[in-house]
Amino acid sequence: MHSHIQQLFDIAAKPSRKVIGLMSGTSLDGLDVALCELCGDGLDTGIRLLQFTTVDYAADYKQRVKAVFSKRDVDLQAVTLLNPWIGIEHGRMINQCLEQWQLKAADVDIIASHGQTIFHCPKRQHNIAEYGNATLQIGDGDHLAVTTGITTISDFRQKHIAAGGEGAPLAVYGDYLLFSSRDENRIMLNIGGIANFTWLPQTLDAEAVFSSDIGPGNTMMDAFIQKHYPGKYFDKDSSLAKAGSVSEPLLNALKQDGFFALNFPKTTGPEVFNLGYLAKAQQQSGTEQLSHADIMATLNRFSADMIISAIQQTTAKLDNFVIYASGGGIHNPLLMSQIQQALPDVSIKTTADLGINPDAKEAVLFAVLANECLVGGKQKFSNAREGIPGVTMGKISFAD
Numbered sequence: 001m002h003s004h005i006q007q008l009f010d011i012a013a014k015p016s017r018k019v020i021g022l023m024s025g026t027s028l029d030g031l032d033v034a035l036c037e038l039c040g041d042g043l044d045t046g047i048r049l050l051q052f053t054t055v056d057y058a059a060d061y062k063q064r065v066k067a068v069f070s071k072r073d074v075d076l077q078a079v080t081l082l083n084p085w086i087g088i089e090h091g092r093m094i095n096q097c098l099e100q101w102q103l104k105a106a107d108v109d110i111i112a113s114h115g116q117t118i119f120h121c122p123k124r125q126h127n128i129a130e131y132g133n134a135t136l137q138i139g140d141g142d143h144l145a146v147t148t149g150i151t152t153i154s155d156f157r158q159k160h161i162a163a164g165g166e167g168a169p170l171a172v173y174g175d176y177l178l179f180s181s182r183d184e185n186r187i188m189l190n191i192g193g194i195a196n197f198t199w200l201p202q203t204l205d206a207e208a209v210f211s212s213d214i215g216p217g218n219t220m221m222d223a224f225i226q227k228h229y230p231g232k233y234f235d236k237d238s239s240l241a242k243a244g245s246v247s248e249p250l251l252n253a254l255k256q257d258g259f260f261a262l263n264f265p266k267t268t269g270p271e272v273f274n275l276g277y278l279a280k281a282q283q284q285s286g287t288e289q290l291s292h293a294d295i296m297a298t299l300n301r302f303s304a305d306m307i308i309s310a311i312q313q314t315t316a317k318l319d320n321f322v323i324y325a326s327g328g329g330i331h332n333p334l335l336m337s338q339i340q341q342a343l344p345d346v347s348i349k350t351t352a353d354l355g356i357n358p359d360a361k362e363a364v365l366f367a368v369l370a371n372e373c374l375v376g377g378k379q380k381f382s383n384a385r386e387g388i389p390g391v392t393m394g395k396i397s398f399a400d
């Protein structure tokens with residue numbers, strides 16, 4: 001038996017595993033690094049978040065990735081060069097974190113790397129007959145493993161698509177295994193660049209679980225700030241949005257896209273929800289002359305309204321459910337207050353109330369997926385009807 005197979009066997013046989021979960025999202029703010037200790041598997045997964053940090057991306061890193069991000073026409077050489085380069089850069093960031101945490105590579109069993117999505121293209125978005133769902137994450141796992149000396153599991157979304165899904169949201173697996181409760185129905189609402197949610201019935205009936213993207217979370221607001229206020233990356237504390245007024249004509253135009261007519265589950269990205277989408281809606285509604293504050297107020301309300309309607313649509317006949325929010329959007333006070341005002345009888349908490357730092361949640365979910373890849377599979381959790389294949393995900397890269 002190759003020592004690599006023995007290594008996997010030994011890790012799987014341990015009473016607990018130290019896994020570094022990584023998430024780099026569509027907001028491109030930084031690399032989320034979550035050092036977790038996991039035991040068990042499936043619904044018996046136990047997890048402790050030992051360390052968490054977001055390693056901010058330097059301006060140079062952001063520029064390099066943005067040059068090939070969510071665009072149809074890009075420099076293929078740049079993509080080819082970035083794939084190993086991001087793997088090495090992420091590896092260097094992990095090595096810095098281990099040094100800060102006074103840990104060595106040998107103290108970590110596995111890295112679970114999401115990589116960086118540069119294009120997401122479900123069939124219902126491209127509508128090209130010969131092709132199915134597709135998505136592309138770069139930041140090669142082999143380069144990450146060699147740079148850190150740690151066995152790495154990466155590229156999770158391809159198996160999801162190979163087994164019939166759209167490659168996202170993957171949060172549903174970790175949400176179901178970590179946050180299902182027999183005491184209450186739960187909605188796990190993640191507000192990142194794109195907003196997505198998972199419905200967790202208190203029956204724990206896997207057939208009733210589903211997860212879907214909703215539409216833009218922060219991505220259009222961020223893109224507007226980054227275009228018009230160089231050096232700024234987002235509307236901190238909603239200050240610009242609070243200074244403006246919502247334009248109803250623009251808001252109505254923003255809500256017209258065919259994506260919102262699709263049934264759940266569905267997925268999307270900045271390929272659809274971007275400044276071109278905003279410009280088109282402004283042209284259709286004759287609102288090109290709006291102030292920046294009014295545009296930001298309207299984009300904020302747009303994200304809030306789509307989140308609210310997704311929740312109302314899902315829980316129409318239910319009253320006893322609790323929302324647990326996560327992702328950077330929870331730090332947007334106007335966004336969160338609008339959601340709460342529209343759902344006055346609903347308790348809106350964060351995953352901190354469930355013991356998981358809301359900023360770390362997505363990175364933690366990839367650690368759970370890696371744990372399932374190594375020791376899971378017994379807990380058959382799938383829901384083909386809702387686009388949730390019952391498969392393990394991830395490609396394994398050895399450090400030598």
Ligand SMILES: Nc1ncnc2c1ncn2[C@@H]1O[C@H](COP(=O)(O)OP(=O)(O)OP(=O)(O)O)[C@@H](O)[C@H]1O
Nearest residue numbers: 025026027192193194218234236237327328331332
């Ligand atoms: N104080 C704040 N005020 C307003 N918005 C904030 C604040 N702090 C963070 N954000 C928002 O959160 C975003 C980062 O959130 P997060 O890291 O969840 O995004 P992401 O993980 O890249 O997205 P995705 O989940 O789509 O991959 C920022 O770009 C910003 O829009």
Ligand SMILES: CC(=O)N[C@H]1[C@@H]2OC[C@@H](O2)[C@@H](O)[C@@H]1O[C@H](C)C(=O)O
Nearest residue numbers: 117120168169170171192194196362
């Ligand atoms: C293709 C891709 O990277 N999608 C992301 C994006 O960011 C939020 C939302 O859209 C979600 O569907 C997904 O990430 C999270 C981690 C997921 O897969 O659950």
